[in-house]
Amino acid sequence: MRNRYEFLFGFSFIFLLLFQAFPLGQSLSTDFDSFPLRDALISRVTEFRLWAGDRVFHDVLVGPNNWLVYATNPGMDKFQNVHPLTDAELEEYGKSLEDFQALTQSNGAHLLFVAAPYKNTVYPEYMPPEIHRIGDISRLDQILNYLAVHLSLQVLDLRPAMSQAKLTSQIYYSTDTHWNDLGGYAAYHAILDAVHPNFPELSPHPLSDFEIVVQPPKIMDLSFIMGDTSLAEERVQLQLLFKQSSRTDSMVLPSGRQMNFSRNRNPDLPVALFFHDSFLYSVMPFLSEHFGAAYYVDMMAGNDMLARAWVEQIDPDIVIIILNEHFLDILPQLLEKGRPDLD
Numbered sequence: 001m002r003n004r005y006e007f008l009f010g011f012s013f014i015f016l017l018l019f020q021a022f023p024l025g026q027s028l029s030t031d032f033d034s035f036p037l038r039d040a041l042i043s044r045v046t047e048f049r050l051w052a053g054d055r056v057f058h059d060v061l062v063g064p065n066n067w068l069v070y071a072t073n074p075g076m077d078k079f080q081n082v083h084p085l086t087d088a089e090l091e092e093y094g095k096s097l098e099d100f101q102a103l104t105q106s107n108g109a110h111l112l113f114v115a116a117p118y119k120n121t122v123y124p125e126y127m128p129p130e131i132h133r134i135g136d137i138s139r140l141d142q143i144l145n146y147l148a149v150h151l152s153l154q155v156l157d158l159r160p161a162m163s164q165a166k167l168t169s170q171i172y173y174s175t176d177t178h179w180n181d182l183g184g185y186a187a188y189h190a191i192l193d194a195v196h197p198n199f200p201e202l203s204p205h206p207l208s209d210f211e212i213v214v215q216p217p218k219i220m221d222l223s224f225i226m227g228d229t230s231l232a233e234e235r236v237q238l239q240l241l242f243k244q245s246s247r248t249d250s251m252v253l254p255s256g257r258q259m260n261f262s263r264n265r266n267p268d269l270p271v272a273l274f275f276h277d278s279f280l281y282s283v284m285p286f287l288s289e290h291f292g293a294a295y296y297v298d299m300m301a302g303n304d305m306l307a308r309a310w311v312e313q314i315d316p317d318i319v320i321i322i323l324n325e326h327f328l329d330i331l332p333q334l335l336e337k338g339r340p341d342l343d
Helices: 002-021 038-051 073-080 087-106 139-150 159-165 181-195 221-226 278-288 307-314 328-337
Strands: 060-062 068-070 110-116 154-157 210-218 233-240 246-252 258-264 271-276 293-298 318-324
Touching (some): 060 221, 087 307, 087 328, 139 328, 154 181, 293 307, 318 328
Parallel strands (some): 110 318, 271 318
16 A cells, blocks of 8 residues: 555655646746645645654654644754853853843833743753763753842743643644743733833733633744645734733834734833844734733844834833743843844
């Protein structure tokens, strides 16, 4: 049966290739984007490779239970703790945050630094068994340990909150790099708990104030990278059971990222300025309910949007930096240049 499948698959592929290469006597075509059934063929190839036992794809590994892992070289190096930060890099990190904290304080704002764990950190049990930790300490731990010793800065490590939340629910998508709304809720709850001592009016809604809704399956980012349309995944979303008091507007940037701005019916609530990556998008509707105005600046947008300028122009009450650990070590660049340098 398998030999027959391989023969039919090979025959179909060669037929489509020849059909594209010599359409009605024309010269050889090299426009593979217009290849007939291109996406479907890529998906069938990927499905066949999965069926045959292949677990290594371009930038993606397949772990237990078809759990997809984003497997770029930098991502794997960070999971395996291959290249720890040097003392000089840690000193630069601390200096950049110290300078930025001085800026926020001079503008009357409180600064909270939030470290969001990557999917591989929260679910190491779903990593392919061949991928082992090499170093003893992660870059995330290096950064947090350094800040605890050298800076008087409020820091929130979201790993404990995520570890607790995963005991009762799946909080990251199996075919995506991001957390689902249940993971986002855990982050939202932990963030408001962290700022509550300084802003007593800020308390998170209990989970009972939301309805858990399962949306139809969708192709997520890692299955899209693989080119497999069969690995669609249901989306877990939280819908508000209370009357929404905030309104959000957004602006799409040339990079495809968004800038989001929210206003609340209660203008007396604190004004918040968030510097973030893609992990915060699903959390914004929860957070916006608690602030008179909230400004969400995507630090990965790559448009030279300097953090200093945002603080000086908006005059917020609270500034929150939240990055997932995949990008956490480039924060000094982001604060200085306003754009990522991933080369």
